[in-house]
Amino acid sequence: MPRLGHVSFLNCCPLLWSLRRAGVLPGVVLHIDFPDRLSDDLVRGRLDAGPITLAGYLRHREHLLLLPGLAIGCDGPVLSCNIISRIPLESLHNRTVGLGATSRTTVLLAQLLLEERLKVRPRYSLCVPTVSGVLAHADAGVLIGDVALRAHLEEGPRLGLGVHDTGALWKEWTGLPMVFAVWAVRREFAARHPAETARLAHDLRLARAHSADHLPEIARDATALGTTILPHQAAEYFRRLTFDLSPRHMDGIRAFVRLAADRDAVPREQAFDFLGAARPVGSVV
Numbered sequence: 675m676p677r678l679g680h681v682s683f684l685n686c687c688p689l690l691w692s693l694r695r696a697g698v699l700p701g702v703v704l705h706i707d708f709p710d711r712l713s714d715d716l717v718r719g720r721l722d723a724g725p726i727t728l729a730g731y732l733r734h735r736e737h738l739l740l741l742p743g744l745a746i747g748c749d750g751p752v753l754s755c756n757i758i759s760r761i762p763l764e765s766l767h768n769r770t771v772g773l774g775a776t777s778r779t780t781v782l783l784a785q786l787l788l789e790e791r792l793k794v795r796p797r798y799s800l801c802v803p804t805v806s807g808v809l810a811h812a813d814a815g816v817l818i819g820d821v822a823l824r825a826h827l828e829e830g831p832r833l834g835l836g837v838h839d840t841g842a843l844w845k846e847w848t849g850l851p852m853v854f855a856v857w858a859v860r861r862e863f864a865a866r867h868p869a870e871t872a873r874l875a876h877d878l879r880l881a882r883a884h885s886a887d888h889l890p891e892i893a894r895d896a897t898a899l900g901t902t903i904l905p906h907q908a909a910e911y912f913r914r915l916t917f918d919l920s921p922r923h924m925d926g927i928r929a930f931v932r933l934a935a936d937r938d939a940v941p942r943e944q945a946f947d948f949l950g951a952a953r954p955v956g957s958v959v
Contacts, residue, residue, distance in 0.1 A: 676863070676874050678702040679712040679724025681855070683819035684903070685746060685754060686725070687896040688885035688912055689878070696884065698877045709818075709855060710778060716858065723859040723874060727779040731856050732931060732940040739864055739949045741875045744857035744882060745919040747926070752841030753911050754823040755780045755854060758805060759814035759836045763792055771796040772815035774803025779854050780840060784816045786933050787843050805829045816840075820901070827907055841914075850926035851916060864949060875949055882917045889913060 680686055693699055705712070705721060713730035715721040717737060725746060731738060757763065757771075766788060773781050788794050801807045801815055805825050808815030817825055830837035844852040857878065864871040885892060893908035903911075916923070924946070935942035 676702050676722045676859075676867070676870055677720070678704055678874070679716060679721045679726075680704055680706045681709055681712060681725055681746075681819075682706045683709075683754070684823065684896060684901075684908065684911070685819070685915055687908075688889065688892050688915075689881050689917065691892045691895065692881035692884040692888070693877070696877065696881060698881065702874070713778070716860065719860060719862075721860075722863040723871070724857065725855045726858050727855050728853050728927065728930065729778040729782050729934070729940060731858055732934070732944060735944070735947065737860060737862075738858040739861055739947050740919070741857040741859060741878060742948050742950070743879050743919050744875075745853050745917065745923060746855040747851055747853040747916045747923055748841040748845075748914060749851040749916055749922070750842055750845045751839045751914055752852070752854070753826050753839065753914055754820070755783070755818045755840045756822045756825060756830075757784050757787070757814055757816055757836075757838040757840060758808060758822075758825050758830060759838065760809070761813055762836065763788065763814070763838060764794060766792075766796045766814055767794040769796055769814070770812040771798050772801030772808040772812035773798050774801060774807075774816060774818070780818045781816050782934055782939055783840050783844065783852070783854075783930070786930075786937075787840060787847070789937075790933060791843070791847050805833070805835075809833075820903075823903065823911060828902065844926075848926070848929050850929055851920075851923045852930070853919070853923050853927050856919065859949060871949065885917070 713726045716726050717734045826837050841852050889912045893905045897905045897908050934940045
């Protein structure tokens, strides 16, 4: 049984909802956690397959095969990967920006947007990844997931903060989609268990397609457990997300690689190895 990772945030509810209804989960060992922990577990072999932050995949792709057609991204506003700020982003030079540790990709993207697009050089510090955690020690901060979504919908407007959507800023800058995480399987697991790996990849793609037709229902179920996010807000959020890995999404990944490699954050040369592909796809140098 594959040990499958799954992100604990609302953005992965559609896929999990459809996996449950398809009867897939009894055939896997499901482990739900924050993105950075899942990435580490996949790289270290504590998981066999699952989502991994894009930055994590780019740094450790020698251990991994991409699962075709699966990612977590956006093509414009994403709503849940934000820079919150007391002051305009252009005024953050030499000011403190707090970085939460829950997603290395969004942190890196925020640094690229601030330093390369806006040409400001903040001071960075680690912070608790909440609105109050950021504001306690910094003028701005990077938030992801449900906390960032609530900042966009509730806390930011109430506190008079600027909430800057990194997906929207990336699209304005490059004209391309942004991929925050990809789905991958460990190469050694795929080699030892090819039939189980192929079945898992197939089931995940089916769940992705199934969930796209049931977003209002998924939103009702996902918000029935006490969250302050309303069903119509969750449905709109799900519609903003993209869960596929199209050629345009690959173009977005290549653009991210080029920019991140210029600051030595990821290896410059990348070849994307997909499960079932005869050769690497889309090399970047």
